[in-house]
Amino acid sequence: EAGVAQSPRYKIIEKRQSVAFWCNPISGHATLYWYQQILGQGPKLLIQFQNNGVVDDSQLPKDRFSAERLKGVDSTLKIQPAKLEDSAVYLCASSFPRTYEQYFGPGTRLTVT
């Protein structure tokens, strides 16, 4: 079974530039999560989707971050404009409905200079 796919794996941009991350969840997983993990810290939930709808985006900095999940499958997370403090690993996870276990992708390491 294929796992959660993310791309790119690494990205280096300058501050004030824009960047987008892509996630393809495991087939059949209705729930999709985006996390931000700063070096040395635990993952922080940014946004959670259930199919196409947003379940929780309370910790998403909406002035610069946006996310969408078209057709309830793939998802894109965008940062515009990026700040130095956005340097982190961005993790995507997915899960079946009514299950506890989340499956994480390998993450995208973003460096903002």
Added chain:
Amino acid sequence: LAKTTQPISMDSYEGQEVNITCSHNNIATNDYITWYQQFPSQGPRFIIQGYKTKVTNEVASLFIPADRKSSTLSLPRVSLSDTAVYYCLVGEWATDSWGKLQFGAGTQVVVTP
């Protein structure tokens, strides 16, 4: 949100049992406790999940006292490959998806020969 507190690090020798305790004093009625393992440059991986008393699977046990203000992950007979960061996660289970997810800061476990 139920905040979690874990030890920053723990050292162990191969073959020993490792117990990691997570404090979550403000846990709510609908909150469940989940533990994840993370290796460098990888996404977290689900270990075990519970609500109360004791849960055991093929890799770990989870002990939750009656007041649920803490939980202890027990890893029996660790090996070098168990060297990783272990996260305690408290989240609200709402019908068919997680809500209000919050990872702890993680415990770095180092296993030596």
